Amino acid sequence: MTEPGNREASGSDETPVALVTGGGTGIGSACCRALAAVGFRVAVHYRSSEEGALKLVAELPDAFAIRADLCSQEAIDAMVAELRERAGRVDALVNNAGANVNAPMLSMRLEDFDLVAGVGRGTWYLTKVILRRFMLRRRFGRIINISSVVGHTGNPGQIPYAMLKAGLDAFTKSLAQELAGRDVLVNSVAPGFIETEMTADLPNEVRESILARIPQGRMGRPEEVADVVAFLARRATYINGSVIHVNGGLYG
Numbered sequence: 001m002t003e004p005g006n007r008e009a010s011g012s013d014e015t016p017v018a019l020v021t022g023g024g025t026g027i028g029s030a031c032c033r034a035l036a037a038v039g040f041r042v043a044v045h046y047r048s049s050e051e052g053a054l055k056l057v058a059e060l061p062d063a064f065a066i067r068a069d070l071c072s073q074e075a076i077d078a079m080v081a082e083l084r085e086r087a088g089r090v091d092a093l094v095n096n097a098g099a100n101v102n103a104p105m106l107s108m109r110l111e112d113f114d115l116v117a118g119v120g121r122g123t124w125y126l127t128k129v130i131l132r133r134f135m136l137r138r139r140f141g142r143i144i145n146i147s148s149v150v151g152h153t154g155n156p157g158q159i160p161y162a163m164l165k166a167g168l169d170a171f172t173k174s175l176a177q178e179l180a181g182r183d184v185l186v187n188s189v190a191p192g193f194i195e196t197e198m199t200a201d202l203p204n205e206v207r208e209s210i211l212a213r214i215p216q217g218r219m220g221r222p223e224e225v226a227d228v229v230a231f232l233a234r235r236a237t238y239i240n241g242s243v244i245h246v247n248g249g250l251y252g
Contacts, residue, residue: 015039015040015041015062016039016040016041016089016091016092017040017041017042017043017083017087017088017089017090017091017092018032018035018040018041018042018043018090018091018092018093018094018233019042019043019045019066019083019090019092019093019094019130020032020035020042020043020044020045020094020096021045021070021093021094021095021096021097021123021126022045022046022047022049022096022097022098023042023043023044023045023046023053023056023094023096024044024045024046024049024050024051024052024053024056024065025049025052025196025197026194026196026197026198026222027096027146027191027194027196027222027225027226028044028094028096028097028146029052029056029222030221030222030223030225030226031094031096031146031225031226031229031230032044032056032060032063033056033059033060033223033226034223034226034227034229034230035092035094035226035229035230035233035234036060036061036063037230038230038233038234039234040091040092040233040234041061041062041063041087042060042063042064043063043064043065043066043083043086043087043090044056044057044060044063044064044065044066045065045066045067045068045079045097046065046066046067047067047068047069047070047097050065050067053065053067064086064087066079066082066083066086067079069122070097070118070119070122070123070126071115071118071119071121071122072122073122073125076122076125076126076129077129079126080126080129080130080133083134084133084134089134089138090130090133090134090135090141091134091135091140091141091142091233092141092142092143092144092233092234093126093127093130093135093141093142093143093144094144094146094229094233095123095126095127095143095144095145095146095168096146097119097122097123098116098119098146098161098164098165099115099116099118099119099161100116100158100160100161100198101113101115101116101160101161102157102158103157104156104157105159108159108160112160113160116160116161116163116164117160117164119164120164120167120168123145123168123171124171127143127175130143131143131179131184135182135184136182136184139182139183139184140183140184141179141183141184141185142184142185142232142233142236143172143175143184143185143186143187144186144187144188144189144229144232144233145168145169145171145172145186145187145188145189146188146189146190146191146225146229147165147166147168147169147172147188147189147190147243148161148162148165148190148191149190149191149192149193149245149247149250149251150162150165151164151165151166151167151168151169151190152166152169152190152251153250153251165190168188169188169190169243172186172187172188172241172242172243173241173243176240176241177241180240180241185232185236185237185239185240186240186241187232187236187239187240187241187242187243187244188242188243188244189225189228189229189232189243189244189246190243190244190245190246190247191220191225191246191247192214192219192220192245192246192247192248192250192251193210193214193219193220193247193250194219194220194221194222194224194225195219195220195221195222196222199219213250214247214248214249214250215248215249215250216248216249217248218248219248220246220247220248224246225246228244228246232244
């Protein structure tokens with residue numbers, strides 16, 4: 001099977017296009033860089049991290065930033081229309097954006113849960129629209145969902161987040177079975193504890209307790225997650241419905 005960059009394009013530009021949600025920071029930014037390095041034109045989605053997204057776009061060849069609130073169906077529709085106008089295709093979708101509220105179950109408010117769940121709902125809707133507008137017409141696509149180790153192990157104080165990530169892996173497995181006959185492959189990458197803005201402010205005692213649980217004795221780097229994403233987007237042809245753990249041996 002040919003790689004996405006060698007397939008017949010819907011327009012005159014043969015360069016494959018990748019959309020990375022939450023691409024302005026952390027793992028999302030690393031995914032954008034890794035995808036650009038293997039030949040993708042990258043659409044860097046952001047909601048509030050405009051500065052990071054624009055700085056990243058300036059570094060990457062022919063990349064562009066695109067804003068949308070993934071909790072809004074109208075905003076997603078507008079973003080997809082802009083993608084159609086600016087790129088004409090989406091070969092790879094990386095569902096990286098997420099939301100988290102840290103609080104014990106009994107002190108968490110319903111609106112906190114709704115914030116986390118809203119991004120999950122947006123991921124479902126965005127994937128559906130991308131499939132309809134781009135991938136199914138060309139009978140080719142790669143969908144990569146960034147889940148988390150906590151979707152498998154649980155984590156106190158992060159119940160909505162753990163629920164969302166566990167559901168994202170179930171979404172991956174179910175959608176992969178629906179689409180396999182159309183050469184659209186769907187997989188999850190489940191990071192463990194990664195050195196990002198979220199983990200940078202952890203108290204020393206919390207950090208030490210985490211490191212004690214990781215057989216490799218260190219947190220991962222965003223690039224180590226992004227390399228797996230780039231492989232799935234560009235090279236994988238027979239990996240489908242899988243959850244690939246990137247966690248230094250913490251969970252497998």
